[in-house]
Amino acid sequence: MKLREHFRRIGIKWRIFAYFAGFTAVILVLLWVFQVVFLNSFYKAIKTREIRTSAQTIAKNIDSDDLSAVVQNLSQRNQIGIIVSDQNGVTYYKEDSLPNSVISRLSLFNLAQVYAATEAQGGTYFERLPRSFSTETYQHRLEPPKIESIIYAQIVEKKDGTNLMVLLNSTISPIDSTVNTLRVQLICITVVMLILSLLLALFLSRKISTPIIKINAAAKILGTGQYDVTFDETGYREISELGQTLNYAAKELSKTEALRRDLIANISHDLRTPLTMITGYSEVMRDLPGENTPENVQIIIDEATRLTTLVNDVLDISKLQSGTQPLSREDFNLTESIRTILQRYSKLTDYNISFHADEDVTVNADELKISQVVYNLVNNAITYTGKDKVVEITQSVRDGRVKISVRDTGEGIPQDKLNDIWDRYYKVDKEHKRAQIGTGLGLSIVKSILDMHGGAYGVQSQEGSGSVFWFELDIL
Template identity: 70%
Template sequence: MKLREQFRRISIKWRIFACFAGFTLIMLILLWVFQVVFLDRFYQFIKINEVKSTAQTIVKHVDSEDFESTLQSISQGNQVAILICDEYGNISYYQDIMPASLISRLNPLSLSQIFSATTEEGGIFFRQFSREDMAPDGIHQIGPRGGIQNIIYSRIVEKANGSRVMILLSTSISPVSATVNTLRIQLFCITVFMLVLSLLLALFLSKWISKPIININASAKMLGSGKYDTVFDETGYKEISELGHTLNYAARELSRTEELRRDLIANISHDLRTPLTMIKGYGEVMRDLPGENTPENVQIIIDEATRLASLVSDVLDISKLQSGTEPLSRADFNLTESIRVILQRYSKLTDYHISFHADRDIYVNADELKISQVVYNLVNNAITYTGADKIVEITQTVSNGKVRISVRDTGDGIPPDKINDIWERYYKVDKEHKRAQIGTGLGLSIVKTILDMHGGAYGVQSEEGKGSLFWFELDAMELSD
């Protein structure tokens, strides 16, 4: 277990180095085995197959008119002695490019014996002999005993005229010990050279392959320590380049989140300090000064406390929604009537002109409390950013089984490069906007999270100087008159 753990802790550079070095070592071992250890066996195997292939070629041409010229060409091309005789040992053809070959020493009796042996073995006879194993009067011993080895291969063939002849082939297998010694010296030199070259190459390749990974790892450690301005190298092979690009994106998002977090702390600190100061100040005035305990002063304290409650509620809502600890409670309800009730609560804001246009009541299946939060936040956002005419317009439309609620303001609009950011937590398009300073920047993020939970569509259409239109859609269930 400890060895496995230690192996896992080895750096990728040395793992790659070990793989390249091991591969080279295996190739060299295979080269030694096949070129030295099994060279003699390979050589004999090739020669035996050549003799058998030659015999097959002769059988195909045994009745051809140019049989003798074919045999001569085969003998010269394959370094093989060829003899054709009948069952009595009478030779009808003999071709030998190697003087004093093994079959040249055979007399008719020996040839007749080989013919009989070939017949007994089903028409094909094959043996390997040393030169001393063959005598003019026949075969005394069978099997190689060292020195030059000879192959005897015979085959009985029936010609077109009905007569049977024996095709007898012979070739020699020279000892390869000298060749093996030569190869051994060459392979030793090659092995030394290849080992040195492979180790250097493995070291270079391991560094080249692992360097981008090591650099990314070092940069990731810097990012983990809180240095969000860390830049990851995006060069190198494809996977490393893509990883670097992804980590750079993650670093930018972390930096952006950190900036938003600082903004949130600053906003919350400001928003908490202002109402608390107001509550404390008016409370002290009402305590210390006679006649200041008026309904107006009490209402100010109530309003500021409401602001505090709203701030805390927003922070708690977004935390619960995004952690998934507050599930949906779906039910059928009248969305149109729910919006009317919400807008009645804004009636005290007499200096704002809030209108709602709906030609019928629409029912949906959703979490009524959470959808009301969506409407509240969109209306509050419109009130915060609407223009000097203080107009906020809410419209309900129905199309293709979907009900769309749109909230329009007449404010300054949203720059195109910031439209994708407005749904993020703590984000404010215009931090200098006087009325925007009283919010936390969580409203639209709450809207986004709730609608995502419902699977509803949402979006914004905005043009600078002409205001913005926020909308969301839900499945319509029932239409009523």
């Protein structure tokens, strides 16, 4: 168990090295086994199959006019002796390309005996002779050869019904010297292969593991919150792509962290201001006679309302982005809903808010959430409009969709920041500007609600010319 745990803790470099080294060792062991241990067995099996295949070839051509050429070709190509005879030992074809062939010394009587033995064994006869084609079997004493012989016989029937025996003889030469030669060669090859394989394994393990080790080290730094770390994008394709992905993630995390700090600073300011106002006016009303007036009470109520709105907005955007606030779709008159919302701004007499619509349109959406979208866009326009305090809302219908545009006459938004203003943590101007209405989270709420509805939205702005925020919904 401890050994397995220790192996798991081995670095990727040495683990790859061990895999390559183990693979090389297996290859060398197999090479030794097949080239030395089983070489003799393989050699004998190949010679046996060779002689059987030759017999089958002759059997297929037994009625051919080219049988003599077939026998001659097989004998010369495979270095074997071949005799085709009948049951009486009469030879029809004989070809001997094998030096000191055993069957070439057989008499007519011996051939007849082999025919009988082959017939008795079902038509085929095979024997491996370690020393001689013995006189005890065939009553013909021969000098024991120094090499092992293979005798194979097969009875073949011709088309005219007569039977002939195909007798073949091959030899298995001693391969002890060959094995010894191979053993010496394998020792040299093994030493060279071990050195080369270890060097190759070390090189490949370093080549493969180095980028991963670098990325792992950089990831540990990233985990500590240091988002300015840079991941190595060199190496093979997968590691390069991983490095690019992690660099992008580090960049986004760094951006998110900066925006999070801005959000905390902005919300802290928004929370502290109404709390300070509430505390200050409450202390004045408590300590100073005659200050308990309806005007002071109204200031406390307004600041408490502003504080409640801020907290509700923070909760709303958290719910929207977490997906815990489902949509409650219904058909409603969007145009009339916007008119109703704008009537509530009538007390802001110092703002010129206008609404232009050629017709009433009906949509299928969550009326409460779409109302939040309109409120937040109007609040945003009021917050950032110019000194003329003009806010213009326009409704247009085209291709089955309604487009609501909210225009202000403020300073506008730089082009490089247009894609960032919808972010939950983003604020265009780092100098905090307290909104007359709203909390500074409105655009993020707008984005989340419209994403849930599948509606399009966007902004058009030029510095010094104000901004136009818009969204689209399908109409019924």
